[in-house]
Amino acid sequence: MSEFNRRELIRIAEEMNGMSNDETRQFITRIIDDLSNLKPSIAFVGQIKAGKSRLINGFTGQPEYLPSDVNPWTTVITDMHFGHPSGRTSGAEFHFFDNRQWQALIAEGEELRNMFPDEEDSYKREMIEEQVEAMKTRAQLRLGDSYEQLLGQHHDLEELTSDDLARYVCAGDDPTEEGEHDPGSDRGLYSDITRKAEVYFDIGHFPYPLTVTDTPGVNDPLLIREEISRQYLKESDFFVVVLSAHQALSRADLKLFRLMQALELGQIVVFINRVDELGDGAMDAAKVRADVQDGLERALGNSDIDVLMGSAQWAHYALTGDETGISHDSILAWLRAHPEQMKQYLEGVEEIKQGPGPISREAVLRFAAMIASGLPDLRRHVTQALTNGPRNEQMRMAWQHLNSFAQGELERSTARLRALAAEESPDANDADESNKLLSDLRALVAEKTEAITSDMDDVLSNLRGVMDDTVAEAVSTVVRGPDGTSPLLAKNGETEMNFTPLRERMRELVQGATQVVRQRMLSELYAIDLQSNAALRALPGWQEPVDNRMNTSAVRWFRPDMTALTRGITVELRVTWLSRLISRKSVVSRAERMIVQEFEMIGDDLIDTARGDLAERLQTVVDHYLALLAGHLEHRVGPDGTNPHTEAQRAVDQARRITDELSTALGPVPADNLQAEAAE
CATH class of the missing domain: 3.40.50.300 (P-loop containing nucleotide triphosphate hydrolases)
Known part of the structure; x- marks a missing residue:
């Protein structure tokens, strides 16, 4: 996606902020900040x-x-x-x-x-x-x-x-x-x-x-x-x-x-x-x-x-005209040996010829050097x-959220206009019912979110125990030696120990546990979505919005951060020094304890980072969904005014224009992508 796409998304999002409720506005502001700093x-x-x-x-x-x-x-x-x-x-x-x-x-x-x-x-x-x-x-x-x-x-x-x-x-x-x-x-x-x-x-x-x-x-x-x-x-x-x-x-x-x-x-x-x-x-x-x-x-x-x-030397000549060390024959020979670059060169020369004024030999040579560079x-x-890559993914996620809000606004404003035309505008009782339902749904989401978080903590707590056992066993095998002869006591003084298999096993454990958490989160979020939609449909005169499905992209695309696994074990560099201060017999057990402690800290960092990232992504999904719910319900009672029909028509026109602009800014998500998301 181009820079134009990014700027268009920011412009549209800023306009959407002017027609959003407080909860939606807070979420859209985050999207604007993310796009602005991309x-x-x-x-x-x-x-x-x-x-x-x-x-x-x-x-x-x-x-x-x-x-x-x-x-x-x-x-x-x-x-x-x-x-x-x-x-x-x-x-x-x-x-x-x-x-x-x-x-x-x-x-x-x-x-x-x-x-x-x-x-x-x-x-x-x-x-x-x-x-x-x-x-x-x-x-x-x-x-x-x-x-x-x-x-x-x-x-x-x-x-x-x-x-x-x-x-x-x-x-x-x-x-x-x-x-x-x-x-x-x-x-x-x-x-x-x-x-x-x-x-x-x-x-x-x-x-x-x-x-x-x-x-x-x-x-x-x-x-x-x-x-x-x-x-x-x-x-x-x-x-x-x-x-x-x-x-x-x-x-x-x-x-x-x-x-x-x-x-x-x-x-x-x-x-x-x-x-x-x-x-x-x-x-x-x-x-x-x-x-x-x-x-x-x-x-x-x-x-x-x-x-x-x-x-780089050819590029320097192309930009500055400095011919020091430049062989034009070598540049042309290089272009002849690379047909794609020769094509770029010939097409570029033709374009230069279309410009005003005569084309100089030096300009052609410098252009050839730039292509060959x-x-x-x-x-x-x-x-x-x-x-x-990641830039496209971030812009696609921003577009999905904005499009979700825009489609919801269009559906709500259209439904409002139809209700006014049929003189079926909801009364104060409907407003009370809508407000109560929104409060109940917020309580439901909060309760379910707490349960999801508790379940995640249980899984990760079990992971800590398995991780500690794995670390203790693997470190013992390496430090004490597979045949019972510790490399720390080798006569040649070599102290290098290979913990790569342990690091890979720790990676597998974290990936497996977070995959379990991710799938459970998605299952529970789907249940929240179903329960909320059932409650919404029970409202008198409820019109089904097209965007009512919860957007769980932030959770679905989660992958654990494994940076902590790159951390070295500093005790390996101190073993020779330790051996001079304590008896050779205790070198092994002392080194084993210290290495176990450091790997346990690495494991804790992996798990804590995964938990923080998952919790943040869960909150993103929940915040977005609550903003959608608030938007669905806020227009069930029209504003007091001298011409509510005119106001409703203006809202429809504005919402339709924004959805059209979003479609132009990025284009609709392919249907197979939507089906894949629904399947998850």
Whole structure:
């Protein structure tokens, strides 16, 4: 769905608020807020020197924004907002670390490292701690007395220059090295305490508002940069993994992919950059692409990750005219080897020719470079995937709710008009009866909701017991060893223990229990719907609305959040230290207790998160249904006025117009979807 669809839904929802009762208005306001803040994010990740910054410049159409010289960035995550919901289109905000965030950076990094440990991880924590301390020292030397006051604060600049950017995100001279630091330079002044940069642009050539994020490189000699990149993985909706054609899918790349797979991050595309530097051009690039696809298949199993190719250097030339390192013959050869891109090029040239004035040779060459760069293909791939993914689902849910309210309003106003025409308007007794029924139905829904919640708590309480037993048994098997020989007491000092099967079993238990809760919720909600409709039909002169079915989408589409399963077990890194302080005989039992405790906390987090999410979704369904009921009943007594028939006709016309606009904004839900929903 396009940006036009989103804006239309917001406009229609705001108009609907003017004709809604208080309960409905509250719900529609939530829909408006959700649609207004619908802004997917795209993170570019990959190794240093893969050409990531220049690729982002081409992707966003900001050719000179991110410096692409050797290692200019510090530890800064940079969010580039295009068409931000706030309406802001210029300037930037720079957010500074505080001591708590620095410490969390170290702790969370340890959890991620423990997911896929290697021989280097044993010393990484110590190095990262040293690097954080070095950052603090440099910042104190640069900032002096203002250092403490700046921690945890942020700077907001209405306009942003390259010099401003350099002060916050570029490394600058190291003030701890004599002879290397220029005291008069403010380059890098705030860089060591800057946690994140947010920069604002207009929507540019993107079809809807989104955020493009530049992350520090993985496999960076400065480990703190790698840590920040890995930890930011959970913050984005879509990921472009940038590989260099010279060293595609290295060991570090594979480790990144496995981590992303374990974190269940969702949509990913691979972009192999720097194909312009390959000796045999398209032929070599095809081999590299095939090797990457085979490597992903071997490493990740049934991988369906798309692999695109191109050159950020070609895109840079296309945007700036800088011909440094550009071979026009190579660009044209690349297009000839890729028929789809050649077609785009030829069609684009024909379009350019239709424009005013003569077409220059340079314009054609730069257009060819842009098509060959692969950036237009990458933009289309990413925006289409976001459109068809979570963004589409959120807009579809919003449309369903709005359409439900609009159809109900149309039915109610039509029924009111018919009643007036037949001079059968309900009297005060009907109003009292309607108000009493609404009160009774609210009480019914509240009672049933409490029962549903109680049943959910029973299921999840049983899950806690099963989870604790599973954890205790699995940890004991791993720590004590399947043959009775604990790996903690191995002569070679190896302490690595494999808890992957336990994590998978915990995942299965949570998914199974929440599926039971979800089905029971749907069954009880269906019973509420039937009982409420029976009571409504008993009202004198009741007209059956077309939208009277409860919308249970929020519950039906629930899937448990498994993020807690990615948490590492820190005791694994402390075993060697423990063994020096206590007897070897007690190492096993003590380590077992500590590991069990940590896995039990992971299990508790999984269950608590699932309960909170389910309860919130249940409340969404209930709030929506109560708003519908209130709307059904409020018009059974017409307002006092000199011409109630005119008022009723106006209400019908307005409701019909809104339903028509909603149909145009998105289109009706396909009949097979409605049947599938009813079956559930």
